[in-house]
Amino acid sequence: MNRLFHDATDPLMQKATVDFGVSLMPEHQVELLVADLSLARALFEGVPSARLLSRVQLARDESNQAAWDEWLARVTAHQPEDLERLRRAIARHARQALDEGPIDAENATVAALVFGFFCNESDDASLAEAVHPPPEALVRACSFYDGRLGAKGDTRVPMLEACIRIATLASAGPWPHERLMDAVAQLATSEIGILWPAAEQRLFPVDFQVAPDHARMTRIDRASLDALVARDPRELASVIARAERSRPLATPAGSLPPSRPRVRLDTFLADLSDLLSHPGALVLAVPLVDPEVDAAVPSKPPSDRPSSIPLDWSQPDLAQDIAESIESGQTSFARLRNLVGRGGEPALDAIGAEMLRTSSHPAANAMFAEVLARAGRPRDVIRLVTHFAIASDPPIAARALSTCNAPELPSVLRAWLEAMLPTDGADAQLGPDPHTSSAARLTACVASLEPYPHLYEAVRPLLLRVSERPPPSTTE
Numbered sequence: 001m002n003r004l005f006h007d008a009t010d011p012l013m014q015k016a017t018v019d020f021g022v023s024l025m026p027e028h029q030v031e032l033l034v035a036d037l038s039l040a041r042a043l044f045e046g047v048p049s050a051r052l053l054s055r056v057q058l059a060r061d062e063s064n065q066a067a068w069d070e071w072l073a074r075v076t077a078h079q080p081e082d083l084e085r086l087r088r089a090i091a092r093h094a095r096q097a098l099d100e101g102p103i104d105a106e107n108a109t110v111a112a113l114v115f116g117f118f119c120n121e122s123d124d125a126s127l128a129e130a131v132h133p134p135p136e137a138l139v140r141a142c143s144f145y146d147g148r149l150g151a152k153g154d155t156r157v158p159m160l161e162a163c164i165r166i167a168t169l170a171s172a173g174p175w176p177h178e179r180l181m182d183a184v185a186q187l188a189t190s191e192i193g194i195l196w197p198a199a200e201q202r203l204f205p206v207d208f209q210v211a212p213d214h215a216r217m218t219r220i221d222r223a224s225l226d227a228l229v230a231r232d233p234r235e236l237a238s239v240i241a242r243a244e245r246s247r248p249l250a251t252p253a254g255s256l257p258p259s260r261p262r263v264r265l266d267t268f269l270a271d272l273s274d275l276l277s278h279p280g281a282l283v284l285a286v287p288l289v290d291p292e293v294d295a296a297v298p299s300k301p302p303s304d305r306p307s308s309i310p311l312d313w314s315q316p317d318l319a320q321d322i323a324e325s326i327e328s329g330q331t332s333f334a335r336l337r338n339l340v341g342r343g344g345e346p347a348l349d350a351i352g353a354e355m356l357r358t359s360s361h362p363a364a365n366a367m368f369a370e371v372l373a374r375a376g377r378p379r380d381v382i383r384l385v386t387h388f389a390i391a392s393d394p395p396i397a398a399r400a401l402s403t404c405n406a407p408e409l410p411s412v413l414r415a416w417l418e419a420m421l422p423t424d425g426a427d428a429q430l431g432p433d434p435h436t437s438s439a440a441r442l443t444a445c446v447a448s449l450e451p452y453p454h455l456y457e458a459v460r461p462l463l464l465r466v467s468e469r470p471p472p473s474t475t476e
Helices: 037-046 049-075 080-092 094-100 107-117 136-143 156-166 177-189 223-229 233-246 265-276 318-327 333-355 362-375 378-390 394-402 409-418 438-448 453-465
Strands: 029-035 168-176 217-220 281-285
Touching (some): 029 037, 029 177, 037 156, 049 094, 049 136, 080 094, 080 107, 107 156, 156 168, 168 177, 168 265, 168 333, 318 333, 333 362, 333 378, 362 394, 378 394, 378 438, 394 438, 394 453, 409 438, 409 453
Antiparallel strands (some): 029 168, 029 281, 217 281
């Protein structure tokens, strides 16, 4: 067991050491998951791995069927017989997969499912029924996405972790583990006085051989954290404010090391509160890394950056670089979605800011808007509406806008478009050019929303303020 949050040289950490059963290096990131462990174990023990892969195919086909077919060929080491066997098994479970719904999973998770499939002679076996390792070529292909599948150790560990990810209900992060260390220290040394987790709980069955350097997940007791976020918000806000004011600006050795960035405790607790609003087991996890997706894009960070270190979204030009790679055809929507998914909140903030530069990369902006809309964060509603109102192609922007489930979206959209109309209540004159006439622009925006009734009904009344008469002549 490694001391994950231990630093004897830092007084803030002397009261906040936490012992976890996973190994982390300083450059690693961590995330918190809430997962339905009963469902995860049912998927592991009682559902054919081919059924799970068929549900994954439903999600992958929606974005790019050719890319999914190509990926299956790579993960089966381009062995024709093995690839054909896998495809037949996936097709046989297609009907049940349609009833159960798609699974959106990362490549490392899917590779574990493929590995488990080839561990059995039966095409209808579950992951728990794995009896022998796959052929060496398949082991190499699968371990490209998760090295534990080809290393010494219990391969059931990554396969069960794959099921836990499928059964995840909510997540928070990822954060650099240094930031989580800082949050733990603040919780321990402030008036809150909480050391978490109170106890580690069993995640894997007793017969699993779980070495610290082999596991990427551990379950932690959420009881004390549930009690924390359930406290009166006003009382908690006062405690946090006092903790922020009383926190020293420097350590005894001088200044806070740059590798230990400070965390806003109120933001961290807000994320934690959202996470713990979901029932289930609380799991600390190391985010999955995809060697295909997490390569340098396109030139920053440097091309020699190790693929195990995720992109640094704090770099000011990273979102612009990715936008340029989208415009040049080097980055697909699926790859963008994976990149942003691994980057978490900083990635969403970066593409949200870059998205408003509509003239420089319209195709990339449309992709950014769709990713941001699917994330559904309330803070992004204004950005999405602004992007829609100024986009060069309103129908494409409207399609992205329609995927946002934020309840305040219709009212914000109406208010934004209404601002294009005269403030004195007069009708707006319909000019011929939507780039120079706000009334023409508004009309084009409203028309593009017609396929989406929940948005169209909110803005259609604005058309009553648009005059259909031509603008008055300037000559007598």
